[in-house]
Amino acid sequence: MESVPSLSKTLIEWYDRHRRDLPWRNTTDPYRIWVAEVMLQQTRVAAVIPYYRRFIEKFPAVEVLAAASEVELLSAWSGLGYYSRARSLLAAAREVTSAGRFPASFEALRTLPGIGEYTAAAIASIALGLPHAVLDGNVARVMARLTGEDGDIRSATVRRRLREAAQHRLDRRRPGDFNQAVMELGATLCLPRDPRCRVCPIREQCAAYGSGRQGELPVKSARPAVERIARTVYVIRRRQRLLLWQRPEDSSRLAGFWELPEAAQAPSAHRREKLGSFRHTIVNQNYRFEVWRADVGKAPQGCRWVPLAAVNALPLSTTARKALRLPAAPGGT
Numbered sequence: 238m239e240s241v242p243s244l245s246k247t248l249i250e251w252y253d254r255h256r257r258d259l260p261w262r263n264t265t266d267p268y269r270i271w272v273a274e275v276m277l278q279q280t281r282v283a284a285v286i287p288y289y290r291r292f293i294e295k296f297p298a299v300e301v302l303a304a305a306s307e308v309e310l311l312s313a314w315s316g317l318g319y320y321s322r323a324r325s326l327l328a329a330a331r332e333v334t335s336a337g338r339f340p341a342s343f344e345a346l347r348t349l350p351g352i353g354e355y356t357a358a359a360i361a362s363i364a365l366g367l368p369h370a371v372l373d374g375n376v377a378r379v380m381a382r383l384t385g386e387d388g389d390i391r392s393a394t395v396r397r398r399l400r401e402a403a404q405h406r407l408d409r410r411r412p413g414d415f416n417q418a419v420m421e422l423g424a425t426l427c428l429p430r431d432p433r434c435r436v437c438p439i440r441e442q443c444a445a446y447g448s449g450r451q452g453e454l455p456v457k458s459a460r461p462a463v464e465r466i467a468r469t470v471y472v473i474r475r476r477q478r479l480l481l482w483q484r485p486e487d488s489s490r491l492a493g494f495w496e497l498p499e500a501a502q503a504p505s506a507h508r509r510e511k512l513g514s515f516r517h518t519i520v521n522q523n524y525r526f527e528v529w530r531a532d533v534g535k536a537p538q539g540c541r542w543v544p545l546a547a548v549n550a551l552p553l554s555t556t557a558r559k560a561l562r563l564p565a566a567p568g569g570t
């Protein structure tokens with residue numbers, strides 16, 4: 238039988254003892270928490286840590302970020318993907334700086350570009366101590382198992398129920414720690430497959446564990462089939478320069494980013510040697526990139542020779558970075 242105050246207390250005590258020491262957990266600076274939350278929406282914790290450290294070193298305060306150019310921002314973000322989020326971060330940093338102070342409520346946070354319900358609740362609870370429960374994938378899974386929710390976790394109605402379940406259990410004195418405790422439980426014990434119920438601090442209150450259904454919950458409808466797409470990019474070098482092209486500002490994806498040419502940009506390129514291949518997944522599209530060393534006569538229209546030493550300072554797309562990191566490519570090790 239679940240008692241809400243005792244569940245919150247147990248979760249927070251467990252979090253105090255077991256939480257991972259992550260760089261964004263030693264601060265209540267809303268700007269730093271905001272940056273971490275945006276990065277964590279798209280990438281695993283271990284991968285975010287070095288990006289977060291570099292980003293905060295380069296842009297230690299919201300005013301510093303607000304004064305940055307888009308190229309500086311995208312180059313610091315390059316490799317994390319989801320660049321529209323980075324652009325929104327910059328736009329919001331400029332709004333905050335021109336207003337002269339950080340928004341002090343959930344509702345005011347929601348008015349900033351790119352700040353949705355999850356990010357606003359995370360900043361409001363962790364940095365400002367306000368009573369707003371978060372609902373990300375980890376929290377949704379924990380709440381579905383805890384309450385025995387057997388509706389489809391992808392449905393809006395079920396997500397609303399799970400958000401209410403989290404809000405109902407929120408510890409009002411330590412809302413930020415409660416939110417982080419549930420997320421931490423989902424990330425470390427209440428795993429999607431094989432949850433570690435025997436060491437879970439809330440197993441006595443968990444409906445799924447009580448009925449032996451922790452392996453069946455949450456219920457999730459199937460995603461659409463994955464589309465497989467083959468692409469070929471060229472590494473074309475000439476005297477310490479690399480041939481690149483920049484996506485136009487009105488591009489629907491990755492506007493302003495630099496890319497390695499493909500046949501569409503360099504139709505006259507001659508393939509010389511295969512340097513390797515890699516995979517890249519975007520939502521339900523699974524790309525396989527082949528990377529070739531190639532030659533061209535003169536630079537095709539729309540492409541530019543960029544000195545190798547300057548390439549890393551450009552906002553390069555993630556796939557161009559992956560290609561250039563292949564051992565046989567110019568940026569490889």
Ligand code: SF4
Nearest residue numbers: 427434437440443446
């Ligand atoms: S008992 Fe198991 S299923 Fe329930 S919350 Fe804990 S880890 Fe998750």
